[in-house]
Amino acid sequence: MSVITGVRxxxxxxxxxxxxxxxxxxxxxxxxxxWQAWPQVMIKSVVWQRNVNMQMSALLKAVxxxxxxxxxxxxxxxxxxxxxxxxxPGHGKVVIATWLAxxxxxxxxxxxxxxxxxxxxxxxxxxxxxxVLNILALPARQLHLSGYWMEKGSYLLVGVLxxxxxxxxxxxxxxLRQKPVFRAFTPHHMHHDGCGCGHQHLPTSSQLQxxxxxxxxxxxxxxxxxxxxxxxxxxxxxxxVIGVFAWGVASALxxxxxxxxxxxxxALLVHGFRQLxxxxxxxxxxxxxxxxxxxxxxxxxxxxxISAAVVMWVSVLPPGGGLRPF
Numbered sequence: 001m002s003v004i005t006g007v008r009x010x011x012x013x014x015x016x017x018x019x020x021x022x023x024x025x026x027x028x029x030x031x032x033x034x035w036q037a038w039p040q041v042m043i044k045s046v047v048w049q050r051n052v053n054m055q056m057s058a059l060l061k062a063v064x065x066x067x068x069x070x071x072x073x074x075x076x077x078x079x080x081x082x083x084x085x086x087x088x089p090g091h092g093k094v095v096i097a098t099w100l101a102x103x104x105x106x107x108x109x110x111x112x113x114x115x116x117x118x119x120x121x122x123x124x125x126x127x128x129x130x131x132v133l134n135i136l137a138l139p140a141r142q143l144h145l146s147g148y149w150m151e152k153g154s155y156l157l158v159g160v161l162x163x164x165x166x167x168x169x170x171x172x173x174x175x176l177r178q179k180p181v182f183r184a185f186t187p188h189h190m191h192h193d194g195c196g197c198g199h200q201h202l203p204t205s206s207q208l209q210x211x212x213x214x215x216x217x218x219x220x221x222x223x224x225x226x227x228x229x230x231x232x233x234x235x236x237x238x239x240x241v242i243g244v245f246a247w248g249v250a251s252a253l254x255x256x257x258x259x260x261x262x263x264x265x266x267a268l269l270v271h272g273f274r275q276l277x278x279x280x281x282x283x284x285x286x287x288x289x290x291x292x293x294x295x296x297x298x299x300x301x302x303x304x305x306i307s308a309a310v311v312m313w314v315s316v317l318p319p320g321g322g323l324r325p326f
Contacts, residue, residue, distance in 0.1 A: 052081060056074075056235055056251075060074065064244045074247060074251055078252075079255070081231060081255055082255035082258020082262075083262050086258070086259040086262035091154065091155065091309075095158060097266060097270050099216070099301070100267055101301065102165075102297045102301035103165075110264075110268075113217060114264045116221050117221050117224035120224075121229055121259070125232035129236040129237065148316070151227045151316055154223050158305055159309030161216065162303065162306035164215070164219065165302030166299055169295050169302060172298075173296070176291055176292055229252070235255070
């Protein structure tokens with residue numbers, strides 16, 4: 001009777017994993033489809049980006065003629081553009097998804113990261129245009145060249161973030177493999193890391209999260225927000241040419257708000273699936289193995305960020321190097 005009960009218990013545990021297994025199956029199918037359709041997706045995205053830029057230019061011209069009538073349409077279109085633009089491939093989504101999937105984090109903290117990164121991206125675009133065109137009075141080519149080097153810098157920060165995560169994960173794995181040494185209790189027992197008394201001498205990872213991860217969070221915001229949005233640069237440049245630069249600034253900031261909405265939705269999705277995985281795993285696995293598993297996952301996330309940074313650094317195109325849909 002106990003054997004049958006044990007089999008049923010294991011069957012129920014396996015059955016409880018069906019949402020995660022379904023998600024992995026759907027992700028594999030979507031990844032295979034994207035791999036097959038990637039050339040067509042890129043061509044269509046280039047055409048879509050060109051049409052959107054023409055529509056944005058037409059709205060800016062209408063704002064120059066009648067701001068009160070066309071201003072609302074420009075801001076609404078900019079917001080929708082930011083939402084849709086963020087759906088395309090980009091290093092920001094790789095960074096935030098990798099961080100939330102491999103590190104314990106509160107949902108509010110993840111959304112705050114996406115909002116801060118998107119706002120910084122819009123402010124960087126505005127500051128770049130003001131400094132290069134207004135203060136330094138340089139030609140537009142220098143504007144695009146400055147954006148190119150800032151993009152390279154953001155990819156470099158992604159690599160630095162990956163190295164930071166790998167280093168922290170390796171240190172934690174090395175600490176986990178060290179066995180505590182038990183020593184007899186004495187009236188004057190001195191607590192230390194390897195005393196083996198069973199008491200908590202150091203805060204847990206979640207307790208240290210607010211104090212330990214601020215460097216990583218700052219690196220996330222900088223790596224995501226340092227690269228100015230190409231659409232925002234185009235809007236700011238054209239609005240300055242036709243004399244409605246203030247509306248261009250407002251349009252760029254509204255784009256950032258739309259981008260923040262999409263990336264926040266991605267953060268919500270990734271955070272939900274991580275919480276689901278933690279809930280399904282329950283407390284059946286020993287604590288040590290759970291710590292090793294999550295730390296190994298964090299190490300894999302760091303390696304993924306380093307690989308992505310290298311690929312993006314090599315593949316980024318200089319000004320005039322070709323069409324870039326995102």
